[in-house]
Amino acid sequence: MWKQFIGKLSWKSLKSSPGGGGGSPTAKSHPMSPRENGGSGKPNASPTSPSGVAAAEGRSREDAFIQKVNICCTVYDFADRGKDSPEKERKRQVLMSLVDCIGAAEEPLTEAMMSACVHMFGVNLFRVFPPKVRSGTAASETEEDDPFFDPSWYHLQVVYELLLRFVTSPFVDPKVARKYVDSSFVSKLLDLFDSDDPRERDCLKTVLHRIYGKFMGNRPFIRKAVSNIFYRFVSEADHHNGIAELLEVFGSVISGFAKPLKEEHKLFLWKALIPLHKPKTVGGYLPQLTYCITQFIEKEPKLAGTVIRGLLKYWPITNSQKEMMFLGELEEVLELIDMAEFQKCMVPLFRRIATCLNSSHFQVAERALFLWNNEHLFDMISQNRQVIVPIVYPALERNARWHWNQSVLNVTMNVRKMFFDMDERLLLACQSNFQLEEEKRTAAEERRRLVWKQLERNAQPVVAGSASFPQPSSSVPPVVPTVT
Structure with a gap:
């Protein structure tokens, strides 16, 4: 492949090398006789000897490769497709020939060849992106837009292919190439x-x-x-x-x-x-x-608890779509967690899940309820039901009484039934505690309402403007300031 690559360039280099007989076929075919060599009886090393030809071919191979790499170091402006079209196409053809040669190489690349390649990669690839392309718009605002396509990509693609061939080639010594990569x-x-x-x-x-x-x-x-x-x-x-x-x-x-x-x-x-x-x-x-x-x-597996605590730290509060994504990731993490790590983080975890159960966004509430369909998670919940059910049950009861979405209501009733089948006595105790808490909450709200009503009644004359301030008596002479 290298012979096809360097072609006539290497052949001309061989013909023009010193001591090569000036390109004469006779000198090339017949070595010098002892008489012609000064009568010493020992012929000098000829360029046509095997070692000389190999060295010359190696030099011409390296020179031809570097020459073609240097051609590819010229950078063109691709904003105007019609500008420098012949030069661009010529450079592309040279790049493609370099790709083929590195892919079919049979000899290691020399250090000079590696240095030239890495320099050419940097010249073509390392660039500053235009500010109008690298805008600071959020992805959520531009996710419907068409992606940007670089006009120079048909050219850069070949450079990336050459870089990949260079990195993966078994004839690129990583110890030598690391000087440049x-x-x-x-x-x-x-x-x-x-x-x-x-x-x-x-x-x-x-x-x-x-x-x-x-x-x-x-x-x-x-x-x-x-x-x-x-x-x-x-x-x-x-x-x-x-x-x-x-x-x-x-x-x-x-x-x-x-x-x-x-x-x-x-x-x-x-x-x-x-x-x-x-x-x-x-x-x-x-x-x-x-x-x-x-x-x-x-x-x-011990890192599962660390991950869950991190998720709770960055849990979204006002972004419902992001909250649904967190619930999906949480389920994947919980499938890998062991019992010891689960018990360390289950209290804050299920407090957050209970908040999601009462979300007014029906998809968030529904996604949180679907966690109970996971067999591994349900098994861990059942083994720790004395701690988890009292945390989650009030949220389920509020959904059953006041949630507006029928789908959430149906799934909530199914989860309540699962808890009932799991531990009827515990569920009844939680229900009784919930009733007591609701009565206390209702009484507190009533007291608060009465206090506010009393405050409004006391403040009403002032607000209505019915209160009159006493006027000064007309018999009292006005106070005149004295000047000293």
Whole structure:
């Protein structure tokens, strides 16, 4: 493949090399005789000897490769498609030939070739996105809009394909290539995840995963850099296009963590992943975030309690759609939790679930009621019913009496029946306590109403203006100020 790649360029280099006989077929075909070589009886090393040809071919191979890479370092303006069209097409063809050559390489790439490739990647890929594209509009406001497509993508796509072939090639020595695929290169590559073009983010996702797998020395830096992106997103930006793709990469990375988990990995969960529930755009990446979190829990089940406490910390109050997403993630976490961790967090957890049961948004209330359909969760609830049922029963009773939605009412009655079948005596005790609490609450409301009524009655003359203030007597002379 390399012979096809360098073509006539390498052949001309061989013909013009010093001592090559000036391109004469005779000199090339017949080595010099001892007499012609000064009578020494030992011929000198000829360029046509096997070692000389191999060295010359290696040099010409490297020179031809670097020459073509340098051609691809020219950056064109793709805003105007008609501008520099022949040059753009020529560069694209050269890029495609480089892709084929790296993919079919039979010899290792030299350090000079690696350096030239990494420089070319940086020149073509690392760029500043236009401000009009990188707007700060929330995803919830633009989710119906068509995605942005970069006009230079048909050109960048080949560069990304070449970068992927370069990273995955067995003929690229990672020890040598790491000099150039360093922290600076990786950091600039991570900045590209904020691209508005979903196709570019998808390519970056694959490239980053391959870099993480091949360049093991870069792994700690990649984890730290991605954590910093998450920190800025949560605390400052509140908008980033590539959070879902980064989480997707780290989902496979987390699955490869060794047991027991290192402390730095647990800190990544607590300080980087769990706070991602805070932004209002969490719906755009919640499936990937949930997958990463469940991978942590599968590695170490004790982390389930930490995750639940984090969910309760960032639980939405006024966003019903986000609350439904949290309930769905909560169910996935509860499927993996063990009894010891469940008992540590069940009191605050079911207080929050009871609040969701009484939500005026019927979908939130219905989603919370559907938690009882989970067999694993229902089994843990039944084993801890002495604590959980008294917390949840008042919310069920309020739904049965006053909730406006018929579907919520029907599911509530089913859950009450499940509790009744589970422990009839406990349910009757909870019902009796609820009646007493309702009577106390009604009496307190009545007292409050009477107090307010008395206050209104006492304040009515002043408010109505019927109260008259005493007028000064006319016999009393006015006080005249004296001047001293």
